[in-house]
Amino acid sequence: MTPPMIQLDDLGVSFGKGTRRFDAVRNVTLDIAEGEAFGLVGESGSGKSTVLNAIAGLIGSYSGAIRIDGAPAGPQRTGAQRRLLQMVLQDPYGSLHPRHTIDKILSEPLLIQRLDGIERRVEHALADVGLKPEHRFRFPHQLSGGQRQRVAIARAIILEPRILLLDEPTSALDVSVQAEVLNLLRRLRRERRFTTVMVSHNLAVVAYMCDRVAVMSRGRILETGSSAELAKGGFSHPYSRQLWNASSGYNRDLLKELWDDA
Amino acid sequence: MSAPDWLLTEAPASRRQASLGRWYRNWLVFRRNPLAMIGLAIVALLIVTAVLAPVLPLQSPTAQALSQRLAPPGAQHWLGTDELGRDILARIIFGARITLGIVLMVVAIVVPLGLLIGTISGYIGGALDVVLMRITDIFLAFPRLILALAFVAAIKPGLESAIIAIALTSWPPYARIARAETLTVRNADYVKVAKLQGASWLRIIWHYIVPLCSTSVVVRMTLDMAGIILTAAGLGFLGLGAQPPTPEWGAMISTGRDFLLDQWWVATIPGIAIFAVSLGFNLLGDGLRDVLDPKRT
Numbered sequence: 006m007t008p009p010m011i012q013l014d015d016l017g018v019s020f021g022k023g024t025r026r027f028d029a030v031r032n033v034t035l036d037i038a039e040g041e042a043f044g045l046v047g048e049s050g051s052g053k054s055t056v057l058n059a060i061a062g063l064i065g066s067y068s069g070a071i072r073i074d075g076a077p078a079g080p081q082r083t084g085a086q087r088r089l090l091q092m093v094l095q096d097p098y099g100s101l102h103p104r105h106t107i108d109k110i111l112s113e114p115l116l117i118q119r120l121d122g123i124e125r126r127v128e129h130a131l132a133d134v135g136l137k138p139e140h141r142f143r144f145p146h147q148l149s150g151g152q153r154q155r156v157a158i159a160r161a162i163i164l165e166p167r168i169l170l171l172d173e174p175t176s177a178l179d180v181s182v183q184a185e186v187l188n189l190l191r192r193l194r195r196e197r198r199f200t201t202v203m204v205s206h207n208l209a210v211v212a213y214m215c216d217r218v219a220v221m222s223r224g225r226i227l228e229t230g231s232s233a234e235l236a237k238g239g240f241s242h243p244y245s246r247q248l249w250n251a252s253s254g255y256n257r258d259l260l261k262e263l264w265d266d267a
Numbered sequence: 268m269s270a271p272d273w274l275l276t277e278a279p280a281s282r283r284q285a286s287l288g289r290w291y292r293n294w295l296v297f298r299r300n301p302l303a304m305i306g307l308a309i310v311a312l313l314i315v316t317a318v319l320a321p322v323l324p325l326q327s328p329t330a331q332a333l334s335q336r337l338a339p340p341g342a343q344h345w346l347g348t349d350e351l352g353r354d355i356l357a358r359i360i361f362g363a364r365i366t367l368g369i370v371l372m373v374v375a376i377v378v379p380l381g382l383l384i385g386t387i388s389g390y391i392g393g394a395l396d397v398v399l400m401r402i403t404d405i406f407l408a409f410p411r412l413i414l415a416l417a418f419v420a421a422i423k424p425g426l427e428s429a430i431i432a433i434a435l436t437s438w439p440p441y442a443r444i445a446r447a448e449t450l451t452v453r454n455a456d457y458v459k460v461a462k463l464q465g466a467s468w469l470r471i472i473w474h475y476i477v478p479l480c481s482t483s484v485v486v487r488m489t490l491d492m493a494g495i496i497l498t499a500a501g502l503g504f505l506g507l508g509a510q511p512p513t514p515e516w517g518a519m520i521s522t523g524r525d526f527l528l529d530q531w532w533v534a535t536i537p538g539i540a541i542f543a544v545s546l547g548f549n550l551l552g553d554g555l556r557d558v559l560d561p562k563r564t
Contacts, residue, residue: 061463087465100456104478106285113474114464139278142285147277157460164464 044215303554309547381441389449489552493545
């Protein structure tokens with residue numbers, strides 16, 4: 006059997022020291038298979054983005070182990086290890102450098118990784134995400150939010166990674182644009198077969214995008230299950246049910262059964 | 268397609284067109300500010316006359332004519348002559364070369380140094396940040412002219428020492444600005460993505476942080492040029508800058524002081540030149556600040 010693409014073993018991340026210590030992530034153990042689409046849901050501050058950042062190697066100190074493609078992957082990684090994994094962030098306004106043209110934004114990863122055929126790869130990546138050649142020499146402020154997010158996706162896939170991390174890729178976008186971007190991500194996943202880990206607080210988006218879902222609260226994974234179960238509201242933990250009920254709209258009766266582990 | 272259309276297009280066809288277009292847009296904003304245009308005109312005039320000084324029909328700035336000493340402004344000497352009968356107009360224009368040279372040399376030393384120290388300090392942080400910023404504080408705590416005086420006195424009076432002394436005392440504000448700007452962008456998402464792509468810290472500083480710091484540094488630079496001219500003039504006035512017979516503006520005021528009551532032009536005219544050029548650089552800096560503000564997209 007091939008080893009899981011991403012393996013988290015008893016991952017813990019804490020910020021601060023002593024009495025001001027805050028445990029953002031506690032005892033997270035996860036196996037994500039190659040080609041799988043995995044979702045992490047939970048409220049703000051539940052630690053889901055921290056898990057993603059730890060997988061990406063952006064967190065300096067943690068406990069437990071992270072293995073990617075069978076190899077231990079800490080914060081110090083080689084160029085090849087970096088190339089294996091790319092990320093699309095939430096805010097398309099903050100994730101593109103305001104003084105770089107789209108051309109420069111897309112060439113940078115290729116220059117950093119010392120790849121050849123930059124012209125061809127940039128043109129190809131633009132076409133892949135549905136941008137036109139005339140967008141190439143514009144600055145980010147000359148593009149719409151949806152177009153910027155497409156640029157961010159193009160920047161992530163231009164290195165041909167095997168893992169794509171998605172940190173709420175659509176929550177900063179208009180509802181009409183969200184669907185376009187989600188469909189683009191689904192199409193790219195089908196074509197390129199990469200492993201994806203998606204973080205979101207939107208259950209509908211996660212159910213649509215992912216095969217398997219984990220529910221997180223206060224730094225722990227409460228429950229893991231298939232997204233089909235999630236879509237039916239079939240999760241058993243009270244917090245998961247609460248999250249599911251909350252997503253279906255405001256209902257005063259829900260307050261009576263509010264679950265809180267504090 | 269006309270030239271402005273080519274520059275203002277929303278769909279530039281090449282890297283060069285995109286960056287020229289951005290410059291042109293900035294220029295359109297800059298042009299709307301009349302005071303900034305006056306500043307630009309003064310600075311442009313200074314640069315042009317300084318460059319063309321040897322080919323202009325001027326008298327020699329160092330040729331003495333004792334029979335015509337202290338002549339008032341008139342047809343033969345437009346701005347009069349000094350105590351050795353040298354033409355003041357020629358000395359002012361040749362002096363502009365020296366002033367401009369000092370300013371450019373100081374800026375060429377100070378801006379890269381300040382940017383380097385500030386961005387590294389802000390980006391790396393930790394103990395290095397503390398050490399670099401305390402060094403900056405020490406330099407910042409000295410009064411500028413006094414430190415320059417001490418330095419020149421310790422080496423030997425002359426133009427080169429003056430340039431080094433002024434540079435030594437004017438880099439800390441640049442380091443401070445660069446550090447502050449770095450702190451605001453070091454945790455930005457695009458820096459995070461660059462790290463993910465495997466960019467080295469040098470590359471992140473040079474390609475991601477410096478372009479965002481450089482606008483405030485450029486503005487600070489034009490505002491500082493006036494101060495550099497005054498410091499250079501101050502050193503010249505005290506006899507520690509350019510040495511005679513070099514026509515440096517501060518030194519000219521210094522010698523003219525002896526005749527201030529009877530022959531006002533000898534000291535006043537270089538004074539007016541210093542004033543006009545300082546004002547020009549300040550107005551230019553103000554205009555640039557409006558145009559280059561990173562918050563304006």
